[in-house]
Amino acid sequence: MKKENQKPVLELKDIHKSFGKNHVLKGFSLKLHEGENLVIMGKSGSGKSVMVKCIVGLIQPDSGSITIKDQNIITMGQKELDFLRTEIGYLFQGSALYDSMTVRENLEFPLRRHKDKIENFQGTDEAVKAALESVGLLHTLDLMPSELSGGMQRRVALARALILKPKIIMYDEPTTGLDPITANEIIQLMRNIQIEYNTSSLIITHDVDCARVISNRIILLVDGINYAEGTYEELSNSSDPQTRAFFKN
Amino acid sequence: MSRSTSFLDRSKSFFAEIGDMTLFAGRFFRELFSTPFEFKELIRQCYNMGIRSLFLVMVTGFILGLVFTLQSRPTLADLGAEAWMPSMISISIVREIGPVIIALICAGRIGSGIGAELGSMRVTEQIDAMEVSGTNPFKYLVVTRILAVTLMLPLLVIVGDAVALIGSAIIENLKGDVSYTLYFNKIFDALSFSDLLPATVKTVFFGFAIGLVGTYKGYNCAKGTVGVGEASNSAVVYTSMLLFIIDFIAVFVSDIFFEI
Numbered sequence: 001m002k003k004e005n006q007k008p009v010l011e012l013k014d015i016h017k018s019f020g021k022n023h024v025l026k027g028f029s030l031k032l033h034e035g036e037n038l039v040i041m042g043k044s045g046s047g048k049s050v051m052v053k054c055i056v057g058l059i060q061p062d063s064g065s066i067t068i069k070d071q072n073i074i075t076m077g078q079k080e081l082d083f084l085r086t087e088i089g090y091l092f093q094g095s096a097l098y099d100s101m102t103v104r105e106n107l108e109f110p111l112r113r114h115k116d117k118i119e120n121f122q123g124t125d126e127a128v129k130a131a132l133e134s135v136g137l138l139h140t141l142d143l144m145p146s147e148l149s150g151g152m153q154r155r156v157a158l159a160r161a162l163i164l165k166p167k168i169i170m171y172d173e174p175t176t177g178l179d180p181i182t183a184n185e186i187i188q189l190m191r192n193i194q195i196e197y198n199t200s201s202l203i204i205t206h207d208v209d210c211a212r213v214i215s216n217r218i219i220l221l222v223d224g225i226n227y228a229e230g231t232y233e234e235l236s237n238s239s240d241p242q243t244r245a246f247f248k249n
Numbered sequence: 250m251s252r253s254t255s256f257l258d259r260s261k262s263f264f265a266e267i268g269d270m271t272l273f274a275g276r277f278f279r280e281l282f283s284t285p286f287e288f289k290e291l292i293r294q295c296y297n298m299g300i301r302s303l304f305l306v307m308v309t310g311f312i313l314g315l316v317f318t319l320q321s322r323p324t325l326a327d328l329g330a331e332a333w334m335p336s337m338i339s340i341s342i343v344r345e346i347g348p349v350i351i352a353l354i355c356a357g358r359i360g361s362g363i364g365a366e367l368g369s370m371r372v373t374e375q376i377d378a379m380e381v382s383g384t385n386p387f388k389y390l391v392v393t394r395i396l397a398v399t400l401m402l403p404l405l406v407i408v409g410d411a412v413a414l415i416g417s418a419i420i421e422n423l424k425g426d427v428s429y430t431l432y433f434n435k436i437f438d439a440l441s442f443s444d445l446l447p448a449t450v451k452t453v454f455f456g457f458a459i460g461l462v463g464t465y466k467g468y469n470c471a472k473g474t475v476g477v478g479e480a481s482n483s484a485v486v487y488t489s490m491l492l493f494i495i496d497f498i499a500v501f502v503s504d505i506f507f508e509i
Contacts, residue, residue: 056381082383096378100366110382113285164382 006033007070009200010055010168015064017050024050025061026224032168037194037201039211041246042221048204049093051221052170055202056090057081068168086114089161089169089199093176095153097145097160104128104141107160114164131159134196135189151182155189162193169193171203175210187213208247212236220246273465277395280388287393294397298359302405309354310409313346314338314416322424331425335432336439338417343440344448347410349496352455355402356488360463363394364484367467368477376468391468395460402456403449443507451499455492462488 008031017025024047032038042048053059055066057073066073068084076084097106107128132138135155145153154174161169174190175183187210194201205211211218212232220228220235220243228235228243236247318338325331367390370376379386414436421427466480466487 053377058377058380078385082385085381085383088381090378090381092374092378094373096374098370098375098378099373109379109384112384114383160378160382 008033008067009069010202011065011067012051012055013065013067015051015054015066016062017047017054017059018062024224025054027064028221028225029064030219030226032200032202034167034200035194035198037190037203037214037216039203039205039215039218040221041205041211041218044206046221047224048221049172052090052172052202052204055170056085056088083114086110086164087167089164089166091154091158091161091169091171091174093173095145095150095157097153097157099145101145102141103132103137103143103145103148103156106145106156107131107163110160110164127163131163132156134162134193135159149182151178151185154178154182154186158186158189158193162197165197167199169199169201171201171205173204173206175205175207183207183210190214269469270461270465273391273468274461276387277392277461280385280392281396283388285388287389290389290393291396294393295401298355298394298397299401299404302355302358302401303408305354305358306351306405306409307412309351310347310412311416313350313409314342314413314418315420317342317346317413318417318420319424322420334421334425334427335417335435339414339436339439340444342413342417343410343444345496345500347413348406348448348452348455349492351406351409352402352452352459352492353489355398355405355456356459356485356492359398360459360484360488361481363398363460363463364467364470365477365481367391367394367464368470368480369474371468371470372473372477387468391464394464395457398460398463399453399456402459403452406452406455407449443503447499447503447507451495451503454495454499458491458495459488462491 010030010032012028012030015025015028016023028047028051030038030040040048040051050059054061055068055073057076061074064074069087071080071084073081073084097103098109101109108124111124111127129138129141132141135158137152137155137159140148140152140156145156148156171190174186178186190201190203191214193199201214203210203214215232218230218232218235219226222228222242228238228240230238232247235243238244318334321337322331322334325334325337367376370390376386376390379389414433418427418429418432418436421432422429463484466484470476470480472479
């Protein structure tokens with residue numbers, strides 16, 4: 001069965017969001033299917049991060065609907081939302097590791113309240129080590145985030161996002177601020193994770209290489225609306241100059 | 250015209266902030282009694298705020314006792330009222346000077362620390378990361394910190410007061426040749442329940458104010474790293490003002506109930 005015919009794991013319909021007189025999202029919609037890597041591209045300030053924050057409930061949209069696994073998160077109570085959030089992993093742009101905690105404590109943190117969510121849970125220590133091993137940083141277990149390089153911090157943050165075995169992962173600018181070699185390592189890691197955990201991924205990026213390597217589909221977000229949608233090949237060879245402009249290195 | 254508009258805007262934002270802070274305090278009380286309780290984090294914060302402030306509080310208290318006694322002694326000696334020294338010092342320190350000075354010191358150390366810590370967590374999206382991981386950051390970060398300062402400040406003030414009285418006794422022993430036993434006997438004779446109780450109760454409110462303002466400023470911090478500095482700075486300024494207001498109300502209420 002084609003992915004387009006499947007029920008999406010995440011669906012945004014006609015999302016509007018304003019901050020005062022600044023209309024950031026003006027009717028943005030998307031569908032993310034199981035096992036798909038969907039890339040969102042757009043200029044700085046086009047509302048990409050706002051859109052992702054709406055999905056995880058950090059920002060309330062003004063109108064529209066957000067459905068994750070058939071549940072509308074906008075009308076959901078706090079407890080249900082907290083539980084649903086365990087189905088979503090979120091890699092923040094700046095990693096957002098808790099700087100007063102060790103790597104181990106950072107990874108243990110999401111497990112404090114939601115251990116029971118993981119099937120066949122074998123213990124906190126095992127879960128932490130398995131997640132760190134999947135990003136190749138088992139040796140950093142007792143280090144503080146300040147002792148890690150930017151790329152290592154990003155990988156630890158990814159391990160933390162994976163620890164509850166989410167079905168959907170959001171990547172907010174996963175390669176921004178990293179050198180090309182480390183950026184490639186992160187992209188490779190994202191591909192491995194998708195295969196290993198069978199996750200659906202929503203990736204926000206400016207990085208054309210990242211979009212080319214990882215995307216199944218790309219949506220261009222311009223002025224708060226879906227400007228164009230298609231595969232990397234379709235969009236990069238588009239006859240529309242504004243669309244093509246995104247893919248110039 | 251523009252000056253009056255600016256004053257009006259500032260007044261509006263001042264009252265809006267008081268309203269926000271009241272809602273923030275209301276949320277604290279709602280979350281305080283809801284499960285799950287973050288005991289481990291509460292104990293960690295009590296240690297951070299209590300034990301780690303102890304040395305500063307003891308040094309401040311000791312110097313306060315020394316200086317206060319040194320400054321008061323000549324005046325009382327001129328009046329031939331040196332015998333009143335222990336009573337005057339102990340009542341002043343226990344009722345007023347000890348709680349206020351130590352609360353101000355703690356507003357500087359604890360309040361600004363909370364403002365800066367939560368502020369930097371906010372701008373680096375660590376608070377958002379907690380929320381996304383299905384943990385209530387208000388309960389984990391705010392409730393535990395406010396509760397920890399509220400519990401620890403009265404204890405710190407009691408220790409600070411005791412050390413201040415020891416400092417005072419040392420000066421009296423050196424300058425007035427008064428024995429320690431006599432000095433402390435006079436102190437305990439002078440102090441009564443009506444001195445200790447209101448002073449201790451008001452430090453609970455002082456602690457709550459330090460925690461509330463520090464967490465409010467940090468939790469709602471914006472504008473990047475500049476915002477962190479502002480959060481830390483304004484936490485101390487607002488708390489210091491609030492401490493004097495609470496002190497005035499506490500003295501006023503104590504006067505009604507205990508006729509001080």
